[in-house]
Amino acid sequence: MNKVWRSFLGIVLLLSLGAGPLTGQDAPGYTPPYPELIAQYQQLAAAHPEAQLRQVGPTDAGRPLQLFVMGGAPVSGELPLESLAQDKTVLLINNGIHPGEPCGINASLPYARQWLERGLPQDFLVAIIPAYNVGGALNRGPYSRANQRGPAAHGFRGNARNLDLNRDFIKADARNTMSFYRLFHALDPHLFVDTHTSNGADYRYTMTLISTQADKLMPAQRELLYQKLRPALYQDMENRGWPMIPYVNVFGRTPQKGYAAFLETPRYSTGYTALHHCLGFVTETHMLKPFADRVASTEAFLHSLTQWAARHGDELERSRQKAREQTARAHYQNIAWQVDSNQADTLSFKGYAAARIPSKLGPYQRLQYQKDQPRTWPIPWYHRYQATDSARLPRYYVLPQAWREVVRRLKANGVAMQRLEKDTSIALTSIYLKPGSWAREPYEGHFPLRSIATEERPQKRLFLAGDYLIAPRQQAQRFIVHTMEPRATDSYLRWNFFDAIFQQKEHFSPYVFEETAAQLLKENPALAEDFKQWQSQNPQEAEQAYPSLKWIYRHSPYYEAEHRRYPVGKIY
Numbered sequence: 001m002n003k004v005w006r007s008f009l010g011i012v013l014l015l016s017l018g019a020g021p022l023t024g025q026d027a028p029g030y031t032p033p034y035p036e037l038i039a040q041y042q043q044l045a046a047a048h049p050e051a052q053l054r055q056v057g058p059t060d061a062g063r064p065l066q067l068f069v070m071g072g073a074p075v076s077g078e079l080p081l082e083s084l085a086q087d088k089t090v091l092l093i094n095n096g097i098h099p100g101e102p103c104g105i106n107a108s109l110p111y112a113r114q115w116l117e118r119g120l121p122q123d124f125l126v127a128i129i130p131a132y133n134v135g136g137a138l139n140r141g142p143y144s145r146a147n148q149r150g151p152a153a154h155g156f157r158g159n160a161r162n163l164d165l166n167r168d169f170i171k172a173d174a175r176n177t178m179s180f181y182r183l184f185h186a187l188d189p190h191l192f193v194d195t196h197t198s199n200g201a202d203y204r205y206t207m208t209l210i211s212t213q214a215d216k217l218m219p220a221q222r223e224l225l226y227q228k229l230r231p232a233l234y235q236d237m238e239n240r241g242w243p244m245i246p247y248v249n250v251f252g253r254t255p256q257k258g259y260a261a262f263l264e265t266p267r268y269s270t271g272y273t274a275l276h277h278c279l280g281f282v283t284e285t286h287m288l289k290p291f292a293d294r295v296a297s298t299e300a301f302l303h304s305l306t307q308w309a310a311r312h313g314d315e316l317e318r319s320r321q322k323a324r325e326q327t328a329r330a331h332y333q334n335i336a337w338q339v340d341s342n343q344a345d346t347l348s349f350k351g352y353a354a355a356r357i358p359s360k361l362g363p364y365q366r367l368q369y370q371k372d373q374p375r376t377w378p379i380p381w382y383h384r385y386q387a388t389d390s391a392r393l394p395r396y397y398v399l400p401q402a403w404r405e406v407v408r409r410l411k412a413n414g415v416a417m418q419r420l421e422k423d424t425s426i427a428l429t430s431i432y433l434k435p436g437s438w439a440r441e442p443y444e445g446h447f448p449l450r451s452i453a454t455e456e457r458p459q460k461r462l463f464l465a466g467d468y469l470i471a472p473r474q475q476a477q478r479f480i481v482h483t484m485e486p487r488a489t490d491s492y493l494r495w496n497f498f499d500a501i502f503q504q505k506e507h508f509s510p511y512v513f514e515e516t517a518a519q520l521l522k523e524n525p526a527l528a529e530d531f532k533q534w535q536s537q538n539p540q541e542a543e544q545a546y547p548s549l550k551w552i553y554r555h556s557p558y559y560e561a562e563h564r565r566y567p568v569g570k571i572y
């Protein structure tokens with residue numbers, strides 16, 4: 001950075017930070033720095049006995065996660081969150097998971113103030129996370145959102161460990177996520193909102209919305225969300241002057257040919273909340289609209305959802321109960337999906353004409369939206385997903401205590417587990433994994449397993465006193481199945497929690513094993529027959545010592561049963 005540039009930046013920062021909020025259509029906008037944000041919530045809590053700001057666990061930045069709670073009656077400082085939330089309709093709002101997208105950080109303050117002045121219904125509780133990614137919020141600057149129109153300074157997407165927290169809801173590498181588990185299960189919210197700002201295409205809407213993908217839900221909640229709640233929100237937002245469109249899931253091209261609904265798998269916030277029967281929304285304001293409009297539309301959405309929820313609390317609770325009952329009766333659960341390109345709704349989409357024009361930078365064509373040429377197109381919206389894989393639920397999963405990182409995460413998600421009282425030999429089904437392939441580059445601190453093929457084998461295995469029996473027929477069933485079934489999109493296996501099983505621990509020396517192998521074939525004619533067959537099918541390998549001995553070793557009792565065996569057994 002040169003001197004002139006540095007002083008220019010100094011003026012920008014002075015204007016944006018020192019001089020307080022800027023106003024007007026062309027102002028870059030202002031989002032409060034983290035300490036100022038927390039101070040504003042403290043003031044709000046101090047002024048209203050119905051509200052409170054709580055510290056709800058650590059974050060990676062070494063500062064606590066803050067949670068603002070407000071209800072229809074005074075909030076006692078001593079009550080645990082569980083008691084506050086009991087018998088209430090609960091809405092949880094998460095802001096600043098990506099602190100560079102601060103529309104919700106700004107919008108939640110006037111939203112909370114308005115409800116506190118107006119008064120929330122007695123049986124309603126709202127919990128607001130002012131800024132979830134504390135480390136990212138503290139890492140403030142003007143540059144990390146290159147394509148976004150303000151605010152002038154904002155936080156950064158990566159947290160204190162450079163993790164994207166909106167990919168961390170299953171692997172839980174961040175302390176923020178473990179703290180989220182605690183507050184989420186204490187509140188057991190009916191509704192969840194995660195506030196964001198989009199990237200991608202240009203169009204005329206300020207607010208776009210991801211409603212948790214319906215085909216992942218149990219029928220009772222799917223119906224409520226897609227037949228009642230979602231249409232009501234679209235209508236109400238239109239009435240408020242902020243017409244919405246489903247999240248424009250389009251990158252590098254225009255939306256004119258249509259697009260698919262976004263599938264938020266369990267690693268994402270609303271994918272995670274859906275596992276626990278909480279209906280999730282992601283507000284995605286359009287990055288090129290003025291910051292003031294983005295904030296106003298986010299606030300309008302929060303009001304819209306709150307008003308609907310306040311009128312339909314019983315229905316939300318009934319459908320959740322019913323979904324839990326439907327889950328408890330299921331024998332199979334879907335664990336992977338793909339978009340159904342044969343089914344589409346038609347959206348009347350308010351976009352702009354676009355053209356490919358020569359770039360001024362190099363000999364290529366660039367995409368340019370023509371803002372002076374608004375267009376409205378009927379476009380297909382592919383929002384149905386088909387299950388591509390499912391798992392048969394066992395009576396029990398058996399999880400050896402040695403895998404304590406997994407045990408810790410299951411416990412933090414309210415999974416009920418029984419421990420074996422003594423060492424026990426159990427006849428069960430083991431899952432063997434074919435050789436896998438992993439990501440070649442790190443992704444969110446992991447090298448996730450990309451391809452998984454499994455084979456089930458009956459086996460008798462010794463488990464130790466203290467190992468865990470997990471019956472999936474319990475409230476956390478969907479979370480259990482989506483993390484424990486190895487092929488599930490976001491299973492703990494895929495996230496590298498069990499990678500040690502892919503390495504063979506014992507081997508043989510060819511010169512010693514030559515005699516043992518000969519003896520094995522002599523004593524076992526069936527094995528000898530199979531070996532002959534292998535030789536005739538693999539003539540090149542059969543001419544060499546090592547592949548031949550390896551084949552016999554791998555088909556002998558000397559070959560370890562642990563190699564590529566998924567440690568979690570299933571008792572059907």
Ligand SMILES: [Zn+2]
Nearest residue numbers: 098101196197
């Ligand atoms: Zn985001």
